[in-house]
Amino acid sequence: MPQVIPNQGRVVGRITLAAATVLAAAAAHAGDPERGAYLAAVAGCASCHTDFEHGGRHYAGGPPLLSDFGTFRAPNITFDPDHGIGKWSEDDFVQALKQGVSPAGQPYYPAFPYLSYALMTDQDARDLYAYFRTVEPVRESSPGHDLAFPFSVRTGLWAWRLLYFDPADDSLDTATRGGYLANALAHCGECHTPRNRFGALRRTKAMAGARLGDGDVAGNLTPDPETGLDWDAVDLRFFLQTGLTPDGDAAGGAMALVVEHSTGKMTPEDLDALVAWLQDLPPVRNTVKKPPSD
Amino acid sequence: MQHFVRIALAAILAAAVVGGAASAANAPEHVIKYRQNLMKAVGGHISNVALLVKGQVDFSAGLVTDSQAIVDLLKNAGIAFPEGTAEGKTKAKPEIWQDRAKFDAALEDTIGKAEALAVAAGGGDMAAVGAALGALGKSCGACHKSFRIKDE
Numbered sequence: 001m002p003q004v005i006p007n008q009g010r011v012v013g014r015i016t017l018a019a020a021t022v023l024a025a026a027a028a029h030a031g032d033p034e035r036g037a038y039l040a041a042v043a044g045c046a047s048c049h050t051d052f053e054h055g056g057r058h059y060a061g062g063p064p065l066l067s068d069f070g071t072f073r074a075p076n077i078t079f080d081p082d083h084g085i086g087k088w089s090e091d092d093f094v095q096a097l098k099q100g101v102s103p104a105g106q107p108y109y110p111a112f113p114y115l116s117y118a119l120m121t122d123q124d125a126r127d128l129y130a131y132f133r134t135v136e137p138v139r140e141s142s143p144g145h146d147l148a149f150p151f152s153v154r155t156g157l158w159a160w161r162l163l164y165f166d167p168a169d170d171s172l173d174t175a176t177r178g179g180y181l182a183n184a185l186a187h188c189g190e191c192h193t194p195r196n197r198f199g200a201l202r203r204t205k206a207m208a209g210a211r212l213g214d215g216d217v218a219g220n221l222t223p224d225p226e227t228g229l230d231w232d233a234v235d236l237r238f239f240l241q242t243g244l245t246p247d248g249d250a251a252g253g254a255m256a257l258v259v260e261h262s263t264g265k266m267t268p269e270d271l272d273a274l275v276a277w278l279q280d281l282p283p284v285r286n287t288v289k290k291p292p293s294d
Numbered sequence: 295m296q297h298f299v300r301i302a303l304a305a306i307l308a309a310a311v312v313g314g315a316a317s318a319a320n321a322p323e324h325v326i327k328y329r330q331n332l333m334k335a336v337g338g339h340i341s342n343v344a345l346l347v348k349g350q351v352d353f354s355a356g357l358v359t360d361s362q363a364i365v366d367l368l369k370n371a372g373i374a375f376p377e378g379t380a381e382g383k384t385k386a387k388p389e390i391w392q393d394r395a396k397f398d399a400a401l402e403d404t405i406g407k408a409e410a411l412a413v414a415a416g417g418g419d420m421a422a423v424g425a426a427l428g429a430l431g432k433s434c435g436a437c438h439k440s441f442r443i444k445d446e
Contacts, residue, residue: 053440216444234348242431248341250431252438260432 031090031123036131039124041265043117043185047257048074059135060084061142065111067213069199070147072111080137093129094122100165107157109145110164110199118167119174119184164200171203178277181270182207186262191218191254194286207278208286216253217288224283237275240264322379329374330384332367339363340430343411347424357423361415364430365408372401385443400437407433 040046048062056062062074079086085093092103100114101107108114117125150156172189173179182188193201194210209220209227222228231239235246240263243251251259266274339360345351375397380388390397411426438444 234350238344238348242344242428243435244340244344244427244431246341246344248337248339248344250337250340250434250438252435252442253444254439256432256435256439259435264428264432 031126031128031130033127033130033134035124036127036129037134038265038267039128039185040131042181042262042270043120043128044187044258044262045077045128046261047254048112049077052257057136057138057140059132060138060140064146065213067111067199069151070145072109072145072147073143074112075142076138076140077132078135078137079133080139083139083141084137085132086137090126090129093132094125097125097128098122099167100161106154107161109154109157110160113187113190115165115201116184116187116190118165119172119180121184124185160198160200164198172206173277176273176277177270178273178275178280181266181274182277186258186274188221192221194288205284205286207281208284209288211288212254214253218253218255219288220284220286221278222281222284222286223279224285227285227287228283233275233279236278237271240266240271240274320376323382325374325376325379326382326384326386329371329386332371332374336364336367336371339367340427340434343415343423343427347420347427354418357415357418358412361408361412365405365412368401368405368408372398387441387443390441397437397441400433400440404430404433404437 046052046059048065049059050056051061051063053063057078059076059078061076065072065074076084078084079088081087088096088103095101096103096108097114097117098120099118100110100112145152172183174184189201189206191212192207192209193203194205194208195201207221208224209218211217220228223230229236231246239245239251240259242264243256243259245251250256263271263274342356342360343364346354346357375386375390377391380386380391407426407430411423411430414422414426
């Protein structure tokens with residue numbers, strides 16, 4: 001059509017473009033709570049912020065999270081104005097998630113995996129906000145963290161961030177859907193990538209396995225023939241859906257929660273993308289040591 | 295005479311063996327072995343059902359047998375975790391004996407999911423079997439999460 005009446009075509013084209021821009025901007029602002037609900041599941045927010053084992057209310061505060069620095073408790077993130085985040089604007093929420101800074105300007109501990117969520121698109125963060133606004137507010141505060149000095153001093157985190165948080169870092173793949181799922185949303189690397197002694201992830205050994213704060217081992221997911229995972233795509237997909245290994249063992253530890261609340265809820269398309277991405281990882285040789293007490 | 299002695303001796307020996315067995319039965323290391331074998335057996339049957347669900351084999355004749363075996367084995371699992379078997383070559387967490395009611399409830403939940411799998415297996419609809427197997431796997435994982443040490 002534009003070739004037939006070029007002038008008009010150009011004008012129409014420009015108008016259409018402008019209209020599309022306006023529409024896109026509007027769409028970008030209105031977070032979609034339904035998409036947000038799916039994203040919250042895939043991103044595993046509930047695993048940390050809901051105390052399932054003790055029948056805790058949804059997102060009203062999580063179980064103790066053991067780490068080498070002490071015990072963290074993920075707080076109430078329902079929209080109760082006094083005990084949760086009911087007073088937060090969308091911008092506050094996006095900043096907390098993607099920059100790890102509270103509305104009061106305080107840095108968060110990386111036990112809140114904002115280094116992964118930093119890779120999330122703004123739109124996804126806004127959809128999450130829209131979803132959390134629909135979650136039933138809970139009027140109860142969760143117990144605070146129990147950290148050893150000097151980790152208990154929050155301002156120390158500024159120095160840590162300077163060393164280990166680079167928002168411009170694009171070394172992790174988020175361009176493919178699988179990479180985006182693994183790195184930005186489901187944050188597989190937060191457990192499967194080893195950390196240095198300051199708790200920062202060692203990117204050169206991405207997904208090559210690590211020992212967690214509770215003593216569990218999250219194995220090497222790369223296809224290294226000696227130390228990695230040799231499951232085929234069918235086995236991997238099945239495991240992420242059910243938690244059952246090819247030997248008929250059932251994943252426990254933190255992975256049981258990941259399967260139940262995150263990967264087990266992924267759409268077939270997302271699962272396929274994640275599995276394909278995992279199988280494409282460069283092999284990294286890395287054996288995870290057992291805890292010294294054994 | 296000699297013959298009689300031999301019989302008497304055999305009787306004494308047999309009594310000793312049986313008596314010995316009675317006093318040594320349920321030594322913690324054997325109980326631990328028993329429950330680990332039981333869990334491994336459950337794992338074997340689950341793995342077989344999974345091979346079918348994943349389409350890696352098509353021996354559907356075994357589906358009902360494997361599914362029912364999981365139910366039967368799990369029903370024997372409770373007795374294999376008596377008091378006094380927390381130490382030794384075991385991955386069982388001491389929490390089992392600190393919160394026994396919760397452990398038993400976890401087991402009940404898994405047995406329920408296994409029974410649902412057996413029902414689905416009887417029906418023969420593989421999509422339903424897959425869904426039931428997924429629910430079962432998560433239930434096994436829930437108990438392992440709370441009550442099994444995982445360090446390798």
